[in-house]
Amino acid sequence: SVEGDAIKVYVRVRPPSERTVLADGDQGLCLSVLSSNTIRLHSKPEPKIFTFDYVADMETTQESVFSSVAKNIVESCMNGYNGTIFAYGQTGSGKTFTMMGPSDSDNFTHSLRGVIPRSFEYLFFLIEREKEKAGSGKSFLCKCSFIEIYNEQIFDLLDSASAGLFLREHIKKGVFVDGAVEQVLSSAAEAYQVLTMGWRNRRVASTSMNRESSRSHAVFTITVESMEKNNEVVNIRSSLLNLVDLAGSERQKDTHTEGLRLKEAGNINRSLSCLGQVITALVDVGNGKQRHICYRDSKLTFLLRDSLGGNAKTSIIANVHPGSRCFGETLSTLNFAQRAKLIKNKAVVNEDTQGNVS
Amino acid sequence: MAAVGGGWAGVCEKFRTARTLSAVESRKDPETEPYRSKYSARALLQEVKQLLSAAEEGGEARLLAVRRAVLEYELGVNHTDTEELSAGEEHLQRCTQLLEPHRLSPDCVSLYIQAQNNLGILWSERDEIKTAQIYLESAEALYNQYMKEDGNPPLDPSEHFMTEEEKLTDQERSKRFEKAYTHTLYYLAQVYQHLEMIEKAAQYCHTTLKRQLEYCGYYPVEWALNAATLSQYYLSKQCFMEARHCLAAASVIFSQAGQVPSAEDNEMEQDQQDLRQRKAEIARCWIKYCLNLLQSARKLLEDNIRELDPDRQLELKAQRKKEEDEKEKGRKKAVLFGSSEICDSVLAIEEKVSSVYPLDFQEAREIFLVGQNYVQEAKEFFQVDGYVTDHIEIVQDHSALFNVLAFFEEDYERRCKMHKRRIDMLEPLYADLNPQYYLLISRQLQFELADTYYEMMDLKIAIGNRLEELDSHTIKKINSLAQLAIKYYELFLDSLRNPDKVFPEKLGEDVLRPAMVAKFHIARLYGKLITSDSKKQLENMQISLEYYTFLVDYCEKYPDAVHVIETELELSKEMVGLLPTRMERLRAKLCPFI
Numbered sequence: 044s045v046e047g048d049a050i051k052v053y054v055r056v057r058p059p060s061e062r063t064v065l066a067d068g069d070q071g072l073c074l075s076v077l078s079s080n081t082i083r084l085h086s087k088p089e090p091k092i093f094t095f096d097y098v099a100d101m102e103t104t105q106e107s108v109f110s111s112v113a114k115n116i117v118e119s120c121m122n123g124y125n126g127t128i129f130a131y132g133q134t135g136s137g138k139t140f141t142m143m144g145p146s147d148s149d150n151f152t153h154s155l156r157g158v159i160p161r162s163f164e165y166l167f168f169l170i171e172r173e174k175e176k177a178g179s180g181k182s183f184l185c186k187c188s189f190i191e192i193y194n195e196q197i198f199d200l201l202d203s204a205s206a207g208l209f210l211r212e213h214i215k216k217g218v219f220v221d222g223a224v225e226q227v228l229s230s231a232a233e234a235y236q237v238l239t240m241g242w243r244n245r246r247v248a249s250t251s252m253n254r255e256s257s258r259s260h261a262v263f264t265i266t267v268e269s270m271e272k273n274n275e276v277v278n279i280r281s282s283l284l285n286l287v288d289l290a291g292s293e294r295q296k297d298t299h300t301e302g303l304r305l306k307e308a309g310n311i312n313r314s315l316s317c318l319g320q321v322i323t324a325l326v327d328v329g330n331g332k333q334r335h336i337c338y339r340d341s342k343l344t345f346l347l348r349d350s351l352g353g354n355a356k357t358s359i360i361a362n363v364h365p366g367s368r369c370f371g372e373t374l375s376t377l378n379f380a381q382r383a384k385l386i387k388n389k390a391v392v393n394e395d396t397q398g399n400v401s
Numbered sequence: 402m403a404a405v406g407g408g409w410a411g412v413c414e415k416f417r418t419a420r421t422l423s424a425v426e427s428r429k430d431p432e433t434e435p436y437r438s439k440y441s442a443r444a445l446l447q448e449v450k451q452l453l454s455a456a457e458e459g460g461e462a463r464l465l466a467v468r469r470a471v472l473e474y475e476l477g478v479n480h481t482d483t484e485e486l487s488a489g490e491e492h493l494q495r496c497t498q499l500l501e502p503h504r505l506s507p508d509c510v511s512l513y514i515q516a517q518n519n520l521g522i523l524w525s526e527r528d529e530i531k532t533a534q535i536y537l538e539s540a541e542a543l544y545n546q547y548m549k550e551d552g553n554p555p556l557d558p559s560e561h562f563m564t565e566e567e568k569l570t571d572q573e574r575s576k577r578f579e580k581a582y583t584h585t586l587y588y589l590a591q592v593y594q595h596l597e598m599i600e601k602a603a604q605y606c607h608t609t610l611k612r613q614l615e616y617c618g619y620y621p622v623e624w625a626l627n628a629a630t631l632s633q634y635y636l637s638k639q640c641f642m643e644a645r646h647c648l649a650a651a652s653v654i655f656s657q658a659g660q661v662p663s664a665e666d667n668e669m670e671q672d673q674q675d676l677r678q679r680k681a682e683i684a685r686c687w688i689k690y691c692l693n694l695l696q697s698a699r700k701l702l703e704d705n706i707r708e709l710d711p712d713r714q715l716e717l718k719a720q721r722k723k724e725e726d727e728k729e730k731g732r733k734k735a736v737l738f739g740s741s742e743i744c745d746s747v748l749a750i751e752e753k754v755s756s757v758y759p760l761d762f763q764e765a766r767e768i769f770l771v772g773q774n775y776v777q778e779a780k781e782f783f784q785v786d787g788y789v790t791d792h793i794e795i796v797q798d799h800s801a802l803f804n805v806l807a808f809f810e811e812d813y814e815r816r817c818k819m820h821k822r823r824i825d826m827l828e829p830l831y832a833d834l835n836p837q838y839y840l841l842i843s844r845q846l847q848f849e850l851a852d853t854y855y856e857m858m859d860l861k862i863a864i865g866n867r868l869e870e871l872d873s874h875t876i877k878k879i880n881s882l883a884q885l886a887i888k889y890y891e892l893f894l895d896s897l898r899n900p901d902k903v904f905p906e907k908l909g910e911d912v913l914r915p916a917m918v919a920k921f922h923i924a925r926l927y928g929k930l931i932t933s934d935s936k937k938q939l940e941n942m943q944i945s946l947e948y949y950t951f952l953v954d955y956c957e958k959y960p961d962a963v964h965v966i967e968t969e970l971e972l973s974k975e976m977v978g979l980l981p982t983r984m985e986r987l988r989a990k991l992c993p994f995i
Contacts, residue, residue, distance in 0.1 A: 123837075125837070125838075211787040211788070212787060212788060212789035212790060213786075213787075213789065214785060214786075214789045214830075214833045214834055214835065214839075215833065215835045216835070216838070217835065217837070217838030217839070218838070282837075304525050304526055304528075305521065305522055305525040305533065305588050305591045305592065305595075306591060307522055317591075318587060318590070318606060318609060318610070318627050319623070319626060319627050319630060321590050321591055321594050321602065321606055322603075322606050322627055322630045322631050322634065323630055324594055325594060325599055325602055325603050325606070325631075325634045326630060326633045326634045326637065332636060332637045332693060333636070333689050333692050333693055333696070333798075333801070334633040334636055334637060334689050334693075335633060335682070335685040335686050335688070335689050336630055336633060337626040337629055337630045337679075337682040337683070337685075337686065338626070338630065349838055
């Protein structure tokens with residue numbers, strides 16, 4: 044249905060750090076949660092009300108975030124649909140806490156563990172249940188890969204020695220990272236192990252090459268393949284679950300979140316490398332005419348093209364910090380989330396038969 | 402010069418160090434202290450400022466004012482770079498105030514323009530684009546006035562802190578001045594884009610490109626891609642001459658980039674790969690050019706049943722003749738790229754393809770062939786293995802080229818063969834494609850295949866109608882084409898079903914029209930199936946009626962849909978009225994005794 048195709052957008056408000064409350068005086072909060080799907084931003088002169096699919100206030104537990112955001116996606120993944128869960132927000136807004144859990148624990152039984160470990164548990168719980176139900180007739184194969192996109196380059200977090208990888212497309216299998224390591228998984232614990240190992244690689248990389256983790260996007264992908272034997276008919280199904288930790292939103296100056304600012308010309312670099320973006324924007328406005336735009340989407344949007352307005356179920360968790368010092372970032376995060384709600388399964392057909400009724 | 406006496410060289414040195422810190426060193430600053438070098442540069446500039454005011458002397462007030470302005474400028478840029486906008490604005494304002502009386506003189510004009518550029522940037526950071534626009538437009542006006550009234554290469558701001566022997570050559574001065582102005586235009590292009598003054602923005606992009614070329618401030622590949630993309634803007638405005646000019650220039654400039662010697666080196670290979678991709682991208686822009694030109698010509702020439710209108714054709718040919726007699730008067734309204742040498746190469750490429758609407762098959766074919774060549778070129782890089790989406794898009798363009806060429810073809814048999822070519826290129830791709838990952842393209846292919854079979858069936862009927870009597874071979878052909886068209890329309894409609902295989906109650910805006918057209922065409926196709934078996938005929942009419950009824954019912958339920966399929970709806974209503982009577986008559990014939 045039309046409704047089901049839209050991207051679901053969840054907003055989560057983290058508790059303010061103690062410092063924020065003290066420093067900012069009178070509560071120091073720039074927003075209040077009105078209900079389970081509306082939020083009010085204390086902007087001046089008029090406060091702004093935003094509506095989302097779900098708003099989690101500071102008291103919301105990890106378990107309830109998981110149930111409302113991810114449960115349904117993991118379930119449809121079992122039914123052969125691709126699913127994607129994004130976390131978006133400025134650095135320090137609680138993305139990692141939401142997705143992974145408390146940073147000091149590698150233990151995935153921790154009561155505060157995040158969406159990702161809970162998704163693993165639920166996925167393997169569902170797989171076990173299916174297997175029991177179907178007996179020997181049905182088997183599953185789970186594989187995962189974990190990559191990082193930094194500066195428009197792709198790195199394999201499961202193979203820290205690898206150089207930059209490339210995105211390619213396969214007519215049957217869709218978009219894939221050419222040469223990325225795929226690890227077979229047999230349990231949630233194993234998945235969690237792979238994840239934490241890769242996550243550590245991400246941080247190691249951040250010191251040795253002077254990268255900061257919040258500047259890169261990390262994409263953890265699980266492929267679930269099921270094979271069902273019914274008499275002589277073999278039914279194979281395959282689907283992807285992408286768990287994405289986006290770079291801090293304040294770093295994404297080159298994406299559409301930026302608003303009206305002008306791109307500056309580098310004084311040393313002789314090229315005005317952003318001119319292309321301006322021209323692309325001009326062509327974008329063009330009215331349904333046949334055209335080709337030379338500049339590709341970013342690596343991230345290309346990899347997740349299917350999830351952004353494609354044939355998949357997608358949720359975005361927009362994390363915000365309630366402190367009034369974060370007002371600007373919070374506003375831009377909420378605006379982004381608002382726009383994301385409009386993204387739909389856009390499968391428009393090139394159709395040129397208007398009036399052809401002879 | 403005596404102002405700071407022997408210390409002048411030292412002052413210059415400090416100033417230079419500050420600039421190096423700001424422009425070069427700051428790039429290496431650690432993540433934790435991103436503005437370290439900028440802050441050191443700022444401290445040096447403040448020092449220089451103090452030295453200057455300490456050495457105040459009566460006679461050289463103007464000189465001092467200009468030097469101060471340079472410092473205010475540098476401090477202003479420094480503060481904006483470090484996100485201290487208000488302080489930055491104060492400095493820049495002070496700079497322009499100091500220069501105001503001298504802004505048209507050769508030692509100040511460049512600095513003044515750059516200060517205004519930076520004020521423009523600063524206001525855009527505050528999301529006040531209109532204010533930015535005022536500064537940038539005034540910088541543009543000042544450049545024009547200076548060039549008109551003086552025009553000599555003006556001093557570069559940095560020269561105010563150089564010793565005599567270090568001063569720049571006129572050539573270097575001019576280069577830097579022109580670059581500052583190019584930046585003004587580049588910022589204005591962005592301002593106009595943000596203000597949605599699209600046409601103006603395009604014009605400023607075009608001029609920026611032209612100036613980059615003139616002053617050699619460009620990377621060939623990047624420039625070529627920008628020009629090729631700009632051509633796509635012109636296409637959307639139906640400006641074919643401008644579009645062709647951009648594309649020809651893109652091809653010429655791109656060829657400058659290709660002279661990297663091939664090497665075993667891995668990185669080199671990557672660069673080569675990159676170059677090949679860019680080349681293919683430009684080819685794809687050319688394909689769109691040919692396609693748009695043909696399609697626009699078709700729009701001009703078609704009559705109300707979408708066939709070529711010979712009267713219109715004669716009229717347009719006469720009109721063109723008249724215009725040719727007036728001898729390309731309109732030409733070169735657009736800004737041309739490049740100096741004489743480049744210009745000649747661009748013209749040579751332009752000559753290979755027309756930019757006026759083709760009016761008959763011969764002319765259409767020439768454009769088609771150019772487009773087809775670019776299809777081959779683009780496919781060399783965008784192979785299906787690795788570039789599924791791009792590859793299929795190119796094949797779709799190829800199919801569209803055949804489709805529009807067929808419009809100009811008078812012979813129906815040959816026209817039919819052209820459509821068969823489309824089937825042959827699309828069908829195997831469709832068969833391999835996994836709709837789980839390529840839903841959009843998959844739907845597009847389903848629809849296009851359906852339409853093509855539909856078109857072929859219509860042609861076969863038209864050919865058949867010329868015969869005395871339909872032979873069994875033609876009947877079989879017509880029926881099988883109709884069945885195939887139905888099959889693909891149904892596949893398309895099935896793709897709209899939800900996971901539980903239910904057809905949506907209400908169709909999304911984006912698929913509404915195609916879904917309705919598919920239903921409508923299926924209804925018509927069942928009406929066209931030829932059979933001698935009356936019972937079968939009755940069944941077909943029944944299905945046909947159901948599909949027509951779907952359209953009518955849907956539009957009754959959702960009146961918003963009406964305007965999307967007005968013509969089809971009208972005919973459907975008519976058929977819903979007619980068909981039951983016809984079926985009644987047929988039934989009566991079948992069982993005459995009841």
